[in-house]
Structures are given as C-alpha cells and as structure tokens.
Amino acid sequence: MKAVMYEETGPASVLKLQDRPLAEPGAGELRVRVVVSGVNPTDWKSRSGSGSRKLDAPKVPNQDGAGVIDQLGAGVAGFTVGDRVWLWDVAWGGNEGTAQEYVVVPSHKAVALPDAESFDTGASLGIPALTAHRALTSNEDGPARLSPGALAGRTVLVTGGAGAVGHAAIQLARWAGAAVITTVSGDRKADLARRAGAGTVINYRTDDVVDAVHQLAADGVDIIVDVNAPANIETDLRILKPGGTISIYAANPGESLTVPIRESMTKNVRYQFILTYTVTDEQKQHAVAAVAEALAAGALRVGEEHGLPLTRFPLEQTSAAHDAVEQETIGKVLIDVTPAT
Template sequence: MKAIVYEETGSSSVLKLQDKPLADPGPGEVRVRVVVSGVNPTDWKSRAGGGGSTPLAAQKVPNQDGAGVIDEVGSGVTGLSIGDRVWLWDVAWGSNEGTAQEYAVVPAAKAVPLPDAESFDTGASIGIPALTAHRALTSNEDGPARLSPGALAGRTVLISGGAGAVGHAAIQLAGWAGATVITTVSGDRKAELARLAGADIVINYRTDDVVTAVREAAPGGVDTIVDVNAPANIHSDVQVLKPSGTIAIYAANPGESVTVPIRESMTKNIRYQFILTYTVTDEQKQHAAAAVSEALKAGAMRVGEEHGLPLTRFPLEATAAAHDAVEQGTIGKVLIDVTPSS
C-alpha cells in the first residue's frame, strides 16, 4: 500500500511517499481503508519538531484525523463490521501510524460510525477540531459534561476565530446545544463563513471594538470563551466574561506565554481552562466522541463553503504541500484524498 512517511523531523520535505506492507488488525483493532485524511496544525508541528532535524527511532506516518471504510476487524471487536463507514480521531497520538496512508490499523474506539448522510470529507474534518471544541464548551464549572440539544440553552458563548476549524466546530456544536453564539473574525470573508456556520453575532475585531460589541450583544457578559489567541485577547476576554465564567484556551505557538490580569480575574472568580485534546481524561474523550456522533446524526456538523468551512484538497503524494498549506494559514480545512470513496 502507499503511505507518506518521515524518518526525521524538519520541514515538509521530510515527507516521502513509500510502499508499506499491509498490516492486519490485532485484538481490539480494526483496519480502515482511508478515503480522506484531514490535516491539522498539530500535524505539521509534530512533523517539524522543536526546530532543525532530529532522527526518529522509527518512521512515522503523519496526520491524526481521517475517514474511510472498515475492511478488517480484529478479535474481540463489537459494534463495528467490515464495510462500516467511520471517522477517525487521534490516530497518530502515541503511535507511528497516522492517516496519510491507504490503510490504517487503529484501536476500535478510535473508529466511530459515520452516518450514511455524511460525507467522508465531514468525517475527516471533525476529529481534533470537534473534540477540542467539545471540551472547551463543557469546561465551565457549572456546565454540562456532555453536549446535547438544549444543554447550553440560556448560555452565551464567545468564540474567537470563528472561521478556523476549531472555531467552526465550536459554532456548530454550541448552536446545536442551544447557546447564543458570538464570534470574532478578522475580515469580511471570514465573517460570512462564520455566519454560514451558524453564529448569531459576528464581530470584525479589526474594525470593531470587541468589548463594546460583545457588551451590546450580551449585557450580562458571556458564560464561556473559546479562545484561539489568548495572548492577544486576554484583557478583552476578562472584561466581557460573566463572574465565575471560563476562558478555554486551546492554541499556542511554541514558547508562547500569556500574562493573566490577576486582580481582575480574582474579582470575577474566572476559571482558565487550558486544553490539549490528546491528554484530556478518557471520560471526557468518550463524552466528546458521543456528542459529536449525535450532532452528526442530527446534521448539525457540516463542512464545505456553504457551511462555513471551505475545503482545500490535495492528493496523497502532495501531503507535503497540504502540510505547508495549513502552516501558511489556509482558510477552512485542508484534506488529502487517499483512496477512492467506493
């Protein structure tokens, strides 16, 4: 089978197309014919390493997310069968086998049924972004542990970067759960994408005063903030958050730090929740996967330009270019076509 591999960290040029032997699933595992692989910032950052070139102990296949069809089932697996359409999450975490290959062997828990009405594109787009968004939206101290219709009714959520993959998923999940959704973006095109995703109020932070605009939309403050750029937003976040509200921080550049206004945070009893989806608890992962599956069945998580998340595609052999596109900030979701859909 064809696979993208790398044997050392570095620029995207370390990614090579190779033939690999087809592996059989072991107990508790399934083998999936990957139709589409999704690329996230974490994928290129992991490949790049800490800078420079560092040889790896074993070659790695990149990319955490994907979608495809089960073609072999290991012993002890229940609830999944050959021919099932599935979406994949955290495939390369703690493993050398990611989704940038024609077949991936994964623990059965990381292969989640994909509704017949949903595309493989959707399945490959939701893993890290949707699971991260779910944890952020459930990080409030008195909020639900698992999202469902009405779980956030009466609450207001502020999502920074509403045109990004996590922002897009957070808008859709929060709206599905009944929240009023405010989001910030940096331009007109991104504003339109956020509206298509379902945001109730969209604020252009380059032209509008965010604090004034949020206070007008939510005079009592917002319950939860899902923040992609805490160093830039922390002071405005503190001003618009309700007492005992939560600021969920899920992104950072290497070596980046944030300065917290201590007294103002104490006065409001603010909670800061830092999030890395890989290392949340097993229970939180289970809640997230179950809630995302329910939202998918309800048709609440759609991708594509018309749903606020443009798709940029590459063939498997151009995985390096796909990584570069994500690193360069391509709007929307970058996908890799791995095998034919049927």
C-alpha cells in the same frame, strides 16, 4: 500500499511517499481503508519538532481521517466490514497516522459515519470537534457532555470563528442551544462564521468588541473559546461574565500568556487550557459521543456553504498540505487517499 512517512523531524520536505506492507489488525483492532485524511496544526507541529531529529522509527502523520472498514481483528463487536467510519487521535502515542491507504486502529477510535454524511465531514471532525467540545464543557457549573438544550440560556464567544476549531465550536454550541457570538478579522471570515451558524459576528479590526458584546449580553458571556489568548486576554476579561470560563486551545511554540491577576480574581475567572489528547478518558468519551450525536443530527457540516471551505491535495502532495495548514489556509485542508468507492 502507499504511505507518506518521515524518519526525522523537520520541514514538510521530510515527508516521503513510500510503499509498505499491509498490516493485519490484532485483537480489538480494525483496519480502515482511508478515503480522506484531515490535516491539523498539530500534525505539522509534530512533524517539524524543535529542529531536525532522527526518529526511532518511521512515522506516518495525521491524526484525523475517514474511510471504510476493511478487516476486523478478533473480538471486535459493533462493526462489520464495509462500514463507513471517522477516526480520531490515530497518530497519538504511536507511529501510524492517516496519511496512508490503510491504517490499523483500536476499535474505539473508529466511529460510525452516517450514510448521509461525506468522508470530507468525517475527516474534518477529530481534533477540531473534540477540542471544541472540551472548550464548551469546561465551565465549572456547565454540562459534562453536550446535547440539545445543554447550553440553553448561555452565551458563548468564539474567537477566530472561521478556523476549524472555531467552526466546530459554533456548530456544537448552536446545537446545544447557546447564543453564539464570534469575532473575525474580515468580511470573508465573517461570511463563513455566519454560514457556520454564529448569531452575531464582530469584526475585531473595525468594531469595538467590548461594546458590541455588552450590547448583546449586558452581564457578559459565559464561555470564551479562544484561539489567541495572548492577544485577547484583556478584552476577554472585560466581556466575560463573573464566574465565566476562558477556554484556551492554541499556542505557538514557546508562546506564553500574561494573566492580569487582580482582574481575574475579581471576576473569579476560570482558565481552562486544553490539549484534546490528554483530557481524561471520561471527557474524551463524552466528547466522542456528543460529536457523534451532533453529526447524526446534521449539526456538523463542512464545505464553503457551511462555513468551512475545503482545500484538497492528493496523497503524494501531503507535504504541500502540511505547508498549507502552516500558512493558515482558511478552512480545512484535506488529503484524498483512496477513491470513495
């Protein structure tokens, strides 16, 4: 089978298309023919490392994907060969990612993909949707798991509403009944955020964010899902409701955050830093279950018409796909691995 692999960290050029043997699933595992692989910032950051370093073993990149079950290992229940599934955290803690024609995963990392949903949608969930779920459930007195009405009466602000995590946060928050505000940097991103379902969109380059938010939520917002806390922290503190939560899920290597202590104390602010790989097992289980439920309800959609444009590459151009994500291509970058049928 064909697989993209790298043997040392570094620029995208370290990624090479190679032939490798087809692996057999062991007990509790299943093998998936990958149709679409999703690329996230974590994928290129992991590949680039902190400089060139030889790896102990070759590694296949990419955490997310969607495809068709090809073979079941011993003891796997609840699946049959031919089932459509989406995958999460595939490459975490190991060397096997989704940038290959077939991947063997523990059965719990495969989730049923409804017939009405595309492989594109399945490959766009994973990191973005699970991160968004944790961000939206990190409020101290909020729900542990999202469901319809779970955030009723709450107001959520999503910064960077046109990004993959922001897009998922808008859709999940709306599905759970929250009022959703988002900030963006331009008209195109504003249009995308509205298509995703944001009730109010604020252009932070031209509008007064604090004034605009307080016109909509006089007491402030309950949760802020923040893609750039260092740049937004002062504004966040002015628009957050007392006792509210700032969920921080993104950072560049070496980046730090200066927290205004007195202002945070006055409002009893909760800061929740998020890395979806290392949340508790219970939190991950809640997230996977809620995302699956929202997906089945048709609440998680991708594509230009739903606010998340798709940029595609063939498997042999995985390096270009990684570069596209690193260069902050708007929307979601996907890799076509094998034919859908």
